[in-house]
Amino acid sequence: MSTGDAAVALSTPVTVEEHETCPATGVLRRVGEKWGVLVLSLLDARPYGFNELDRAIQGLSRRVLTRTLRTLERDGLISRTVHPGRPPRVEYALTDLGRSFREPLLMLGRWAVDHETEIRAARARFDGGV
């Protein structure tokens, strides 16, 4: 269950330091960001322009979309290509690294769908008090 975490060494206490330098922790937190995976899933189909993404995801502000794209770009999961012209066009696309991320993400999604009922039931039980 350690996901390659420093916590593999379960015998010894885990420090904040170890937890934060662990490569898996960063990935897990990236996955937890609200719109990142959704953007990746759109780009998995084909490249998109900025406003195109903005329109595709109803309710996401440009401010947040920009930050999301920058983060994904910084991690090397997507590429940003500027095509000069009138009007200018910037194209976002998955990189090889981004594509390689697809599989583990799909596994997680599959698990979520497969166990959706159980999770809902657990929550209802918990919230119901009992």
Next chain:
Amino acid sequence: MSTGDAAVALSTPVTVEEHETCPATGVLRRVGEKWGVLVLSLLDARPYGFNELDRAIQGLSRRVLTRTLRTLERDGLISRTVHPGRPPRVEYALTDLGRSFREPLLMLGRWAVDHETEIRAARARFDGGV
């Protein structure tokens, strides 16, 4: 790449509503929480008491540990069993659902470790400006 998201239907715009009711979104965000997966990985080895977990994870405050445990319990990933006595003992352990979550999480961890170098390189490139 959709991870079972409502975004599977890529042809149509994704609304905030669809995104938030998607079962995968909740799982992804749970994974992104700072300490949840670490706690799961500890409990994967054996059951723990509350203070035992507190000691095992150096630097995590009780306040946050409590919230983390409640969240995991609410989703049915861990169980909380009270053993009366002096002193009282509460035991946290993985449920079957929690154990089933292990595999997809390991995949993600494996990916993180396998691509750690690429990610670091991409970040250095991005931060360096170029």
Next chain:
DNA sequence: CCGCATCCGAATGGATACTG
């Protein structure tokens, strides 16, 4: 031993207006 209550600072998410 196991927590909850309180209070706080930081990070995240969001609405809007304006610019090259």
Next chain:
DNA sequence: CAGTATCCATTCGGATGCGG
């Protein structure tokens, strides 16, 4: 078209003290 600049709301993470 593709953003940036501002400002605000919410959530998350954390420190600490008290109580069953």
